[in-house]
Amino acid sequence: MTETVTKVRKEYQTDSLDEFVTNASSELHAEITAAELHYSGSLDTSPVLKAELHPTLSSSMDRAKDQCVNVDMEERGGVIFEKEGNFEFVYFDNVHHGASIAKCLYQPDIDKFGEVMHTYLLGNWKFYGSFHTHPLFSEQFSSVDFQNLFQGFRVNYIYSVKNDILAKYTWSKNIKKLNKTIIVE
Numbered sequence: 001m002t003e004t005v006t007k008v009r010k011e012y013q014t015d016s017l018d019e020f021v022t023n024a025s026s027e028l029h030a031e032i033t034a035a036e037l038h039y040s041g042s043l044d045t046s047p048v049l050k051a052e053l054h055p056t057l058s059s060s061m062d063r064a065k066d067q068c069v070n071v072d073m074e075e076r077g078g079v080i081f082e083k084e085g086n087f088e089f090v091y092f093d094n095v096h097h098g099a100s101i102a103k104c105l106y107q108p109d110i111d112k113f114g115e116v117m118h119t120y121l122l123g124n125w126k127f128y129g130s131f132h133t134h135p136l137f138s139e140q141f142s143s144v145d146f147q148n149l150f151q152g153f154r155v156n157y158i159y160s161v162k163n164d165i166l167a168k169y170t171w172s173k174n175i176k177k178l179n180k181t182i183i184v185e
């Protein structure tokens with residue numbers, strides 16, 4: 001458990017969803033400055049048509065949305081594996097499932113993650129990227145997304161359920177630069 005999460009959890013023990021979202025929003029989903037990000041250059045690139053994606057990547061996005069969007073407004077997600085140009089989304093429970101913090105924070109359950117990851121890697125699948133939802137926020141990544149999730153994957157997708165926007169964040173090779181691409185239907 002990271003320090004940030006422990007702190008956020010402690011601070012946002014409230015029954016009021018509105019109050020919770022307002023507090024959590026300012027803490028977790030605040031704008032992150034360029035200095036904090038350590039990236040240079042522009043974040044935004046031209047939108048990409050979903051139809052232009054590899055068919056298995058496109059269908060992985062559909063499956064990810066189907067499995068992760070929920071009436072409890074919890075953030076959910078998983079990992080996309082790649083093998084010989086084909087892609088497969090694997091759902092991973094949010095370690096915060098059932099707690100109010102799950103509405104504004106996704107962190108994969110590391111125990112289950114280890115087991116499944118082992119199976120896929122033995123089958124010669126490689127990590128391609130992460131995917132998670134933001135039911136109550138925009139497609140912008142949170143500070144915890146950046147500090148934890150994004151450090152583990154070269155490609156990271158965030159689907160804002162609220163705005164129906166799918167964003168892809170990709171680290172450039174060699175230089176620490178994060179590119180953002182919106183994927184449109």
Ligand SMILES: [Zn+2]
Binds near residue numbers: 105106141142158
């Ligand atoms: Zn997030």
